Amino acid sequence: MIDIRPIDTGNKREVKRFLDFPFQLYRHVPQWVPPFESDAKRMLDRKKHPFYRHSAAEFFIAQQADRVVGRLAVLDHRPYNEWNHSSTAFFYLFEAENNHEAAQGLFAAALEWARARGLTQVFGPKGFSLLDGMGLLVKGFEHRPALGIPYNLDYYAVLLEESGFSGAGEVVSGYLSPNFVLPEKVLKIADLVQQRRGLRIARYQKRSDLKHLIGPMKDLYNGALSGTTDTFPITDEEAQLMARQLLMFADPRLVKVVLKDDQIVGFLFGYPDPSAAIQRCKGRLFPFGWLDILIELKRTKWINLNGAGLIEKYRGSGGTALLFAEMYKSVRDSHFRYADVVQIGADNDKMQREIASLGIDFYKIHRMYRKTL
Numbered sequence: 001m002i003d004i005r006p007i008d009t010g011n012k013r014e015v016k017r018f019l020d021f022p023f024q025l026y027r028h029v030p031q032w033v034p035p036f037e038s039d040a041k042r043m044l045d046r047k048k049h050p051f052y053r054h055s056a057a058e059f060f061i062a063q064q065a066d067r068v069v070g071r072l073a074v075l076d077h078r079p080y081n082e083w084n085h086s087s088t089a090f091f092y093l094f095e096a097e098n099n100h101e102a103a104q105g106l107f108a109a110a111l112e113w114a115r116a117r118g119l120t121q122v123f124g125p126k127g128f129s130l131l132d133g134m135g136l137l138v139k140g141f142e143h144r145p146a147l148g149i150p151y152n153l154d155y156y157a158v159l160l161e162e163s164g165f166s167g168a169g170e171v172v173s174g175y176l177s178p179n180f181v182l183p184e185k186v187l188k189i190a191d192l193v194q195q196r197r198g199l200r201i202a203r204y205q206k207r208s209d210l211k212h213l214i215g216p217m218k219d220l221y222n223g224a225l226s227g228t229t230d231t232f233p234i235t236d237e238e239a240q241l242m243a244r245q246l247l248m249f250a251d252p253r254l255v256k257v258v259l260k261d262d263q264i265v266g267f268l269f270g271y272p273d274p275s276a277a278i279q280r281c282k283g284r285l286f287p288f289g290w291l292d293i294l295i296e297l298k299r300t301k302w303i304n305l306n307g308a309g310l311i312e313k314y315r316g317s318g319g320t321a322l323l324f325a326e327m328y329k330s331v332r333d334s335h336f337r338y339a340d341v342v343q344i345g346a347d348n349d350k351m352q353r354e355i356a357s358l359g360i361d362f363y364k365i366h367r368m369y370r371k372t373l
Contacts, residue, residue: 003063004105006113009044018044018059021068022095023282025153031144032151033275034283039245043073043093043128050237051128054078056117059093060109062102070096070103074110075128076117080232089114091124092132095152096159103159111373121372123168125150130221130234131242133343135171135366136160143364146173146304146340147249147275150366160369168370174341174360182328183359190325193318200259201326204252213257213264214243220264221309246307249274249297253334256326258310258319266310268323270331273302273340303331306342 007014019040026032044059046052055078062070075090091110096103107122114122126134133149138157145151193199204210218239234242246269254270277296281289305327310319331339341360 001064002069002099002101002105004060004102004109005063006109007059007061009046009059014061015041015044017068018061018071021061021071024068025095025097029153031142033145033147033278035148036278036285037283038285040283049128050235050241051075051077053235053237057128058110058113060106062096062099062106064099064102069099070094070106072096072106072110074113074122075126076114076119077128077232079234081119083232084229087118087120089117089119089122090126091122092127094125094156094160096156098153098155098159100159100162104163107160107163107165107371111371115373119373121370122165123368123370126368129238129242131245133366135343135368138170138365138367140173140364144275145364146306146342147271147273147278148306149173149342157367163371165369165371167367169345169368171343171345171366171368172362173343173364173366175363176339176341176360178337180339180359182325186321187325187328189318190322193322197314197318198260199265199314199319199322201322202257202259204255206252207247207250210247210250210252210255211243213255214239216264217267220267220311246271251297253330254303254327256323256330258314258322265314266319266323267308268305268327269307270327270339271304271306272297272300272336273304274300275302276300301335301337302340303336303338304340304342306340308344 007018009015022032023034042049051057055076057073057075060072060074061068071093072091073093075092077090081087089110091107094106096106111122125136126132131148135150136156137150137152141154218234218236222233249271251270251272254272256268257264258266274293274296277289277292281292285293308323310323343366
């Protein structure tokens with residue numbers, strides 16, 4: 001018999017059981033990368049995570065004979081609902097054995113929680129912040145995920161569909177091999193765009209230089225939301241938290257910001273991928289995990305291109321070519337050999353077409369799911 005119940009996030013033992021379950025589930029899966037222990041704990045900390053300043057969440061576990069066989073989080077993200085004029089709950093952190101009763105029980109509990117809050121649909125996987133990777137992996141199980149991007153077992157889609165969820169959009173990730181050469185015409189387009197539109201690329205040498213981007217990037221993101229859907233404005237506190245997470249791995253050479261005069265109009269962020277070290281230290285920075293990660297950042301051959309954006313007027317007119325041309329030059333002159341271009345919305349036609357034209361192979365797909373209450 002399966003027992004479904006919410007956990008007490010003030011009880012360290014219950015929080016530990018919730019967070020430890022994936023380590024049991026993926027113990028024989030070499031591709032899986034655990035989250036950072038501190039980041040995972042923060043999601044369940046109602047006092048520390050900025051999400052709880054404006055929103056609410058509940059966390060459920062499924063037990064069978066006192067053994068955890070599944071878990072799930074459900075979120076009422078109020079800024080999202082206010083911006084989109086919706087009443088949507090997110091589901092997130094879903095993990096389960098191939099147990100249909102456990103999965104259906106977890107989702108039934110989540111739907112009941114959402115319904116009691118006046119919400120009318122459940123959508124996900126989608127998390128607490130913009131840095132939480134989204135979607136359920138449905139293609140690319142043989143590949144290790146980029147940092148922060150979800151990985152799951154291949155039967156999860158069946159569990160969701162049997163629980164009444166249907167597909168509601170996809171995001172794709174691309175791969176660049178060591179043999180990749182950016183077409184000469186793209187480099188020429190990038191040069192022309194800079195000359196004709198008066199654009200330039202800011203260059204950074206030190207991590208401390210990047211701290212000055214936090215405020216302008218937050219303003220750029222929030223200012224570009226007009227007319228968009230499935231987005232939400234972020235607060236200063238959320239921007240600061242995301243900045244701390246990003247700066248931990250940032251290589252200033254791989255941060256590309258497009259300026260028109262002194263205004264930021266676009267960006268593309270690249271990060272050396274520390275995933276191999278995170279696997280070795282099981283997501284724990286202390287006592288020695290941080291040292292292994294610092295070493296991995298210097299020797300990894302992988303880079304993650306995660307985070308790209310352009311103001312609407314520069315999309316489809318060479319702005320993406322400019323960003324990728326600048327990133328290509330930096331990667332070409334470095335020790336990196338492989339790149340993951342992370343989670344581009346399948347509905348972002350302009351950017352996806354431009355990126356596909358560069359010769360990038362979309363080799364991973366994450367699918368979003370929805371259920372109406």
